[in-house]
Amino acid sequence: xxxxxxxxxxxxxxxxxxxxxxxxxxxxxxxxxxxxxxxxxxxxxxxxxxxxxxxxxxxxxxxxxxxxxxxxxxxxxxxxxxxxxxxxxxxxxxxxxxxxxxxxxxxxxxxxxxxxxxxxxxxxxxxxxxxxxxxxxxxxxxxxxxxxxxxxxxxxxxxxxxxxxxxxxxxxxxxxxxxxxxxxxxxxxxxxxxxxxxxxxxxxxxxxxxxxxxxxxxxxxxxxxxxxxxxxxxxxxxxxxxxxxxxxxxxxxxxxxxxxxxxxxxxxxxxxxxxxxxxxxxxxxxxxxxxxxxxxxxxxxxxxxxxxxxxxxxxxxxxxxxxxxxxxxxxxxxxxxxxxxxxxxxxxxxxxxxxxxxxxxxxxxxxxxxxxxxxxxxxxxxxxxxxxxxxxxxxxxxxxxxxxxxxxxxxxxxxxxxxxxxxxxxxxxxxxxxxxxxxxxxxxxxxxxxxxxxxxxxxxxxxxxxxxxxxxxxxxxxxxxxxxxxxxxxxxx
Amino acid sequence: xxxxxxxxxxxxxxxxxxxxxxxxxxxxxxxxxxxxxxxxxxxxxxxxxxxxxxxxxxxxxxxxxxxxxxxxxxxxxxxxxxxxxxxxxxxxxxxxxxxxxxxxxxxxxxxxxxxxxxxxxxxxxxxxxxxxxxxxxxxxxxxxxxxxxxxxxxxxxxxxxxxxxxxxxxxxxxxxxxxxxxxxxxxxxxxxxxxxxxxxxxxxxxxxxxxxxxxxxxxxxxxxxxxxxxxxxxxxxxxxxxxxxxxxxxxxxxxxxxxxxxxxxxxxxxxxxxxxxxxxxxxxxxxxxxxxxxxxxxxxxxxxxxxxxxxxxxxxxxxxxxxxxxxxxxxxxxxxxxxxxxxxxxxxxxxxxxxxxxxxxxxxxxxxxxxxxxxxxxxxxxxxxxxxxxxxxxxxxxxxxxxxxxxxxxxxxxxxxxxxxxxxxxxxxxxxxxxxxxxxxxxxxxxxxxxxxxxxxxxxxxxxxxxxxxxxxxxxxxxxxxxxxxx
Numbered sequence: 001x002x003x004x005x006x007x008x009x010x011x012x013x014x015x016x017x018x019x020x021x022x023x024x025x026x027x028x029x030x031x032x033x034x035x036x037x038x039x040x041x042x043x044x045x046x047x048x049x050x051x052x053x054x055x056x057x058x059x060x061x062x063x064x065x066x067x068x069x070x071x072x073x074x075x076x077x078x079x080x081x082x083x084x085x086x087x088x089x090x091x092x093x094x095x096x097x098x099x100x101x102x103x104x105x106x107x108x109x110x111x112x113x114x115x116x117x118x119x120x121x122x123x124x125x126x127x128x129x130x131x132x133x134x135x136x137x138x139x140x141x142x143x144x145x146x147x148x149x150x151x152x153x154x155x156x157x158x159x160x161x162x163x164x165x166x167x168x169x170x171x172x173x174x175x176x177x178x179x180x181x182x183x184x185x186x187x188x189x190x191x192x193x194x195x196x197x198x199x200x201x202x203x204x205x206x207x208x209x210x211x212x213x214x215x216x217x218x219x220x221x222x223x224x225x226x227x228x229x230x231x232x233x234x235x236x237x238x239x240x241x242x243x244x245x246x247x248x249x250x251x252x253x254x255x256x257x258x259x260x261x262x263x264x265x266x267x268x269x270x271x272x273x274x275x276x277x278x279x280x281x282x283x284x285x286x287x288x289x290x291x292x293x294x295x296x297x298x299x300x301x302x303x304x305x306x307x308x309x310x311x312x313x314x315x316x317x318x319x320x321x322x323x324x325x326x327x328x329x330x331x332x333x334x335x336x337x338x339x340x341x342x343x344x345x346x347x348x349x350x351x352x353x354x355x356x357x358x359x360x361x362x363x364x365x366x367x368x369x370x371x372x373x374x375x376x377x378x379x380x381x382x383x384x385x386x387x388x389x390x391x392x393x394x395x396x397x398x399x400x401x402x403x404x405x406x407x408x409x410x411x412x413x414x415x416x417x418x419x420x421x422x423x424x425x426x427x428x429x430x431x432x433x434x435x436x437x438x439x440x441x442x443x444x445x446x447x448x449x450x451x452x453x454x455x456x457x458x459x460x461x462x463x464x465x466x467x468x469x470x471x472x473x474x475x476x477x478x479x480x481x482x483x484x485x486x487x488x489x490x491x492x493x
Numbered sequence: 494x495x496x497x498x499x500x501x502x503x504x505x506x507x508x509x510x511x512x513x514x515x516x517x518x519x520x521x522x523x524x525x526x527x528x529x530x531x532x533x534x535x536x537x538x539x540x541x542x543x544x545x546x547x548x549x550x551x552x553x554x555x556x557x558x559x560x561x562x563x564x565x566x567x568x569x570x571x572x573x574x575x576x577x578x579x580x581x582x583x584x585x586x587x588x589x590x591x592x593x594x595x596x597x598x599x600x601x602x603x604x605x606x607x608x609x610x611x612x613x614x615x616x617x618x619x620x621x622x623x624x625x626x627x628x629x630x631x632x633x634x635x636x637x638x639x640x641x642x643x644x645x646x647x648x649x650x651x652x653x654x655x656x657x658x659x660x661x662x663x664x665x666x667x668x669x670x671x672x673x674x675x676x677x678x679x680x681x682x683x684x685x686x687x688x689x690x691x692x693x694x695x696x697x698x699x700x701x702x703x704x705x706x707x708x709x710x711x712x713x714x715x716x717x718x719x720x721x722x723x724x725x726x727x728x729x730x731x732x733x734x735x736x737x738x739x740x741x742x743x744x745x746x747x748x749x750x751x752x753x754x755x756x757x758x759x760x761x762x763x764x765x766x767x768x769x770x771x772x773x774x775x776x777x778x779x780x781x782x783x784x785x786x787x788x789x790x791x792x793x794x795x796x797x798x799x800x801x802x803x804x805x806x807x808x809x810x811x812x813x814x815x816x817x818x819x820x821x822x823x824x825x826x827x828x829x830x831x832x833x834x835x836x837x838x839x840x841x842x843x844x845x846x847x848x849x850x851x852x853x854x855x856x857x858x859x860x861x862x863x864x865x866x867x868x869x870x871x872x873x874x875x876x877x878x879x880x881x882x883x884x885x886x887x888x889x890x891x892x893x894x895x896x897x898x899x900x901x902x903x904x905x906x907x908x909x910x911x912x913x914x915x916x917x918x919x920x921x922x923x924x925x926x927x928x929x930x931x932x933x934x935x936x937x938x939x940x941x942x943x944x945x946x947x948x949x950x951x952x953x954x955x956x957x958x959x960x961x962x963x964x965x966x967x968x969x970x971x972x973x974x975x976x977x978x979x980x
Contacts, residue, residue, distance in 0.1 A: 036819065054592065054802060060821040084761070085592060086806035166588050166800075167841075168823075168857025202861060 001112075001140035003310040004180075005211055013380075016179070019209035020382035022480065027192065028201040032059050034186070034193035038100035041066050043092075043114055045078035047158030048131065049105040052198050053087060055165045059197040064088035066095040066102075066118070096121035101190065103129045108416050109320055111135035119144055125183075127190055132217065133210035134416060136178055138313035149181035150191040151210060154200055155388060156396060157412065161198060170199030174388065176208045204483045208385055216381045218307045220389030221417035223300050223375075224368035225397045227424030229258060230334070230406050232364035235429065235436055236444050237339040239360075245445040248345020253354065253445070255344050257361050259402035260354040262395035269391065269477045270366050271469050276355040277362065279456045281448045285363045286464045288443065292367035295435055299427055300375045303420075308379060316419050327415060330422035335407050353447070360444040366468075369394060373473040383476045391477055496522040496558050496659065496691065498543065498567075503551035505538060512538050513549070514714040520660075522558075525692040525704045530711040532895025532923040536695045537572070539711065540662045543693065544569025557659050563689050564613070566658040570649060572665035572695075572894060572921065586858070587835035588800040590638050591792065599636040602629075602648060609652050623651050626677060632787070639761075642834035642917070643669040643786030654681055661685070662693045667700070668920050669834060671785045671949050675700060697923050736936050737874040743941045744911040746776045748813030751912055751943045752797055755808040759792055759801070759967075766792050767967045776911070779944045779957045781975075784964030790947055791833060793964065794914055797945070799825040812911070826856040830905040833916035837901055842890030846881055846900045847872060849889045853904035875903050894921040902930060906937065913937070916947040924953075931955040 005013060042053050043066050057063045065082040069091050072079050082089045096102060096118050106114050112135060115128070122128065127148040135141045136149065143149050154161045156171035164171050173195050177187035188207075195201050221227075233254050240250035264273040274282050306312040319326045334340065355362060369391050376386035400409040410418045442448055468474070498520040505513040512535040520526060530536050541547045543555075544567050557565035600608075606620050624630045627647050632640065640648065646669050653661055667675050679702040686692055686704035694705065708719045752774040759767040767789045774780060784790050795801040796809055799822035809816040811825055830853065840849070841859045848860040851872045855862055864872065876882045879899050889897055898921045905913065915934070919927040931953065938944060938957035948954055963971040 032821075057802075057805065057817075058799070058822040060819045060824070062819075085802040162592075163586050163589075166586050167859060168852075168855055169859065169861050 001142065003313070004137050004140040005215070005308075006310050007140070013211070016209045016211035017215065017380040018382055019176070019207065019212055020384045021207040022384055022483065023205045023207055025201065028196050028205070030189075030193070032061055032193045032197050034189040035061055035101065035197065036193075038062065039064070039098050040101045040103060041095045041099035042103040042105055043067075043118065044104070044106040045082045046105070048154075048161070049078070049103075049158075050081045050085070051158040051162035052103075052105065052154070053082075054085065054162055055199055056194070056197040057087070058165070059199075061197050064090065064095055066090060066092050066099075068092070092118055092121055097123055099123070099126060101127045101129060101194075105131060108132060108134045108414055112139055112141060115141055115143070119147070122147060127187070128181075129191075129194065130210075132414075133176070133178075133214040134218075134313070136210050137214040138310060139317070143178075143181050145181070146183055147181060148184060148187045148190070149178035149210075150187045150194075151176040151178070151208075151213060152191050152194045152198070152200070153213065154198060155393060164203070165199035168202075170202040172204045172206070172388070172392070173198070173200030174206045174208050174213055176210050176213055178210050204480065206384055206388060212381060212385050215307055215379070216376055216385045216389040218312065218416070218420060219304050219376055219379075219381075220372055220393060221413065222303050222307075222312075222420030222424050224365075224372040224390050225393050226409060226413055226417055226421035227428065228296075228364060228368035229394075229397060229401060229409070230421055230425045231428045231432070232361060232368070233258065233401065233406060234337055234339050234425075235432060236358070236360055236364075237342075239436060239439055240441065240445040241338065243441045243445065245441060246345065246347075247342045249347050249349075250445060251339065251342040252344035252347060252349060253358055254339065254361070255405055256349070256402050257354045257358045258365075258398040259395070260351060261358065261362055261365060262398040264355075265365065265369070265391065266395040267481075269474050269481070270369060270471065271474055273362060274366065274468050276352070277359065278356075278449050278454060279461055280452050280454055281356065281359050283456060283460060283464055284443065284448060285359050285366065286468070288360065288363035289367040289370075291435065292363060292432075293371050295431060296367065296371060296428065297375075299424070299431060300371045302427075303424060304375045304379050312420065312423075316416065319419065324415070327419050327422070330426075331410060331418065334410060334422070337406070340405050340407055356447045356449060358444060359448045360439060363443075365394065370471060370473060377472070383472055384480065387473060387476050387480055391473055392480075495556070497554070497556045498660065499552070499554040500542075501552040501554075503539075503542065503549055503553070505535070505542065505547075505549045507538065511714060516551075516711075516714065516716050518709070518716050520691065520693065520707075522691070524707045525686055525702075526694070526707045526709060527701060527705045528693060528695045528709050528711070529697050530923075532921070532926055533893040534711040535714070536711055537664055537893065539716075540569055540664050540693070540695055543567055543660070543662050555660075561659060561689055563657050563659045566656075567660040567662060568653055568656060568658040570653045570661070570663040570666070572668055587833070587839040588795065590640075590835075591795055591801045591803070599638045601634055601636050602640070603633045605637060605648070606633075606652070610655070613656055615655055620651065620655050623654055623681070626681065627651055627674070628677075628786075641787050641791055642838075643671065643674070646670055647674065647786065650678060650681075654685060657685065657688065657690055659689070660691050660693065662695075664695045665921065666694060667696060667698055669786070669917060669949070674786055679703075735878075736933070737871070737878050739871050739874070740906065740909050740937060741940055742909060744909060744943075746911055749776050750774075750810065750813055751776055751778075753810040754796070757796065757807045757809060759789075759796075759803050759807070765967060770969055772962065772969070772972070774943060774945070776943055777941050779938055779955075779959045780946065781954065781958045781961045782945055782947045782964070783949070783961065784970075788964040789967040790964055791835065791916060794831075794833070794916055794945065794947070797912075798829055798831050798914060823856065827908075828911045829914060830908065830910035830912070831914040831916070832898075832901055832905040832918050833914075834920055837898060840889070840901065842897065843888055845886050846876070846889055846892070847885045849900050850875060850903040850907055853907040872903075872907060875907060879903050895923055895926055898922055899926060899930070906933075909940075909942075911943060913942055913944045915944065917949065918946075919948070919953060927953045 040061055040063050042049050045065050053063045065087050067078055102118055102122060104114055124146050130151045131153045133151055153174045154171045161171050175191040175195055195205055237250050237254050264276050277285055372390040373386045377383055400412045500518040503513045503516040528536055542549050610617055629647055682702035683704045708721055709716050710719055754770050754772045757767055757770040782790055796804050805817040812828055814820055844859055851864045852860045854864055854868055876885055881900055884892055902918055919930055934955040935957045960974050
């Protein structure tokens with residue numbers, strides 16, 4: 001199979017990368033009608049599979065699960081999840097031929113074998129749904145021409161997809177139709193209906209394309225979301241230990257700091273995050289992040305280039321063929337880092353202290369978010385897509401670090417994200433070696449404001465604020481957050 | 494030196510309000526107190542001051558007996574509990590206990606007790622004895638998420654009884670407990686008192702342990718000693734009731750039959766929680782649902798409210814339509830107003846009182862849609878009726894529990910639903926609020942709506958109830974018509 005994106009002429013590449021439309025809620029007024037009475041068969045019953053299925057059934061749709069024979073006979077967790085919640089479960093042979101819509105919610109790595117197994121069983125004119133476009137775009141999977149191929153990707157872990165639904169809300173979602181496989185022109189209607197079934201339509205839906213989703217998703221997860229959070233966490237922790245900060249404190253400051261800092265990001269973007277710092281500290285964080293952006297920009301560009309050219313997926317698939325040798329080695333090494341092995345100390349750290357004593361982390365996050373966003377937009381990805389895959393997801397990933405550090409983050413994210421994360425981390429740390437030699441505990445470990453009188457130059461502060469606030473990620477972010485968190489605005493009235 | 498708690502000239506402010514203005518209280522050795530008073534009078538605040546959980550102005554002198562084997566501690570047991578999963582997150586939703594999931598990331602009862610015992614160096618055997626006495630032994634392997642509200646209360650009490658501190662301050666210990674459990678608990682309180690723990694119980698209910706020998710009530714920011722329970726409360730004047738107009742309209746029924754269940758069975762793995770349930774509710778009927786803690790009441794109600802995944806495998810008709818025939822849970826919830834202790838626990842209390850009530854129009858936890866003009870007017874009318882107009886824009890969580898509950902009751906009735914499900918609605922309300930609420934229910938009942946009411950305290954039920962279903966170990970023990978029995 002050839003990389004789909006690389007088979008396209010430049011015009012069509014740009015065309016597909018540029019699909020990006022933040023949808024109006026009126027576009028969902030038909031509800032689940034397009035899928036009503038149809039048979040929906042989900043392949044795979046992990047966290048996404050089970051929780052999406054629970055939501056869809058509660059929205060009045062007909063859901064069953066197709067599992068591999070071994071999973072059924074061995075009564076594996078996927079089988080238990082489905083049967084104990086009273087879903088119908090069967091083998092591919094039993095269920096796929098009856099399906100109007102087959103939903104593939106297995107891990108990326110299994111897509112080729114799963115799709116090859118179900119495709120011959122799928123009935124004429126049915127639909128295949130993905131929640132990630134890797135298989136279609138990077139592996140070039142060719143789907144039978146009578147089959148419609150769509151994507152619905154909730155931008156949250158499966159447990160959140162369920163939690164928000166039962167509260168009467170949903171999670172932001174991305175939908176797409178594969179232009180090579182929309183023979184009847186029904187793809188978009190079905191994707192919208194599926195989105196309503198999972199509750200996504202209440203939280204903001206971005207219409208994208210398979211190409212735009214893959215190229216931006218890979219970029220985001222490798223660089224800011226996982227890669228830089230890992231690099232920043234390890235470097236910050238190691239620096240504090242080197243300078244004699246108590247290890248339990250250092251561990252806690254980093255582990256929970258990323259969550260507290262990115263909570264401000266979630267609510268009000270880079271601006272809100274930077275505004276949590278005092279004026280002197282903000283100027284310092286701005287200077288550090290500008291320096292970081294200069295150093296790391298070539299690395300971000302290399303990642304984006306490798307993603308666009310297909311080089312990244314080619315090397316990763318080599319590792320798949322090799323039994324994940326590199327991935328498993330790197331995963332083990334992450335488990336052995338000092339940060340991972342030092343438990344968070346039993347010390348109280350106030351909410352503001354996480355900003356004041358971890359200025360360097362704030363600088364890392366600003367630099368990473370802006371760089372990822374800028375690099376994606378330069379490569380032809382639309383700002384809305386770039387926002388989702390950079391700023392929007394950063395707090396979600398930071399939550400996983402707060403739970404159980406990097407090991408947990410890498411367990412929760414996909415193997416594809418994890419592989420890219422290690423690639424970035426291994427290249428980024430040496431790149432920052434010189435920068436880190438100049439770093440001391442005033443910006444990580446201790447309160448930067450201590451011993452300073454807080455005086456700043458007005459003009460300098462104004463220029464820093466302007467620079468932060470007028471960045472494109474802030475302008476587009478303000479607009480999208482308004483739509484996604486309409487609830488927050490209502491709550492405070 | 495004797496044990497003694499001496500509070501002098503206690504002053505406490507909460508936001509703009511003065512809670513205590515020079516409160517005095519002496520608790521002498523051998524005294525066991527009952528503290529009562531209306532919701533919002535400051536009972537919980539005073540208990541938290543004793544437990545050292547909040548600071549205050551004034552002198553607080555606590556003397557322990559250094560020779561006693563009991564821990565030198567004032568233990569405060571909240572009327573509220575919170576637990577987190579093993580990863581430290583508390584992001585739960587109330588329907589979660591009904592969903593079967595293989596990845597168990599919530600600690601078990603046994604694990605929770607082991608941690609508590611290790612932390613306080615307690616004898617594990619003693620916990621076993623208490624668990625047996627409270628009927629808790631068979632729940633040892635359950636996760637905290639699987640416990641019913643009454644079972645959570647028991648776990649909380651078990652820990653306090655196990656620790657045996659020198660002073661035990663316990664806020665609303667009877668909340669959600671069935672009669673048998675309340676009696677058992679009182680026997681355990683008496684034993685505890687006999688072995689040297691001094692009790693300070695906060696409660697508005699009768700049926701206290703016999704060891705209680707002192708009574709007090711908080712009134713006008715001061716503590717007043719009384720000679721028994723209810724002495725001061727008796728003078729409450731019933732509030733004049735005039736239901737907002739939109740709640741006087743009869744609900745628009747689309748079916749004569751609200752609920753029909755045939756041989757309903759629910760189990761998790763090997764554990765069966767409901768067995769062969771048959772139940773029919775016709776439009777306009779008012780049912781009382783009772784049963785011991787853990788008998789399956791909440792699970793039964795979750796089947797009706799569209800909250801239980803196993804509804805789809807059972808023969809259940811709701812509003813004349815077979816469950817799992819293409820309806821969405823939002824179609825069902827639209828016709829139902831529900832309140833339960835679980836809903837309250839997992840409710841987002843950072844939202845305002847107005848938003849909390851308005852969210853009832855959309856059956857959401859938190860308000861994600863702007864209510865229209867007419868809806869906003871209705872919310873405001875209901876807030877006035879409930880006496881919550883002054884708190885309209887306050888975050889729900891800043892109100893005392895009784896008032897929070899009242900606001901959530903408002904959320905339950907705001908859309909004038911066809912079916913009202915009131916699962917222990919008066920938990921945490923004081924006598925006056927309970928009386929007023931039950932009168933409200935009776936008034937609503939006159940417009941012809943259908944109702945299921947769950948309540949342990951038989952004395953405080955609305956008078957409109959006509960039929961009764963009793964559950965025991967997941968089975969229907971009795972379904973009867975109260976009128977027929979009286980005749």
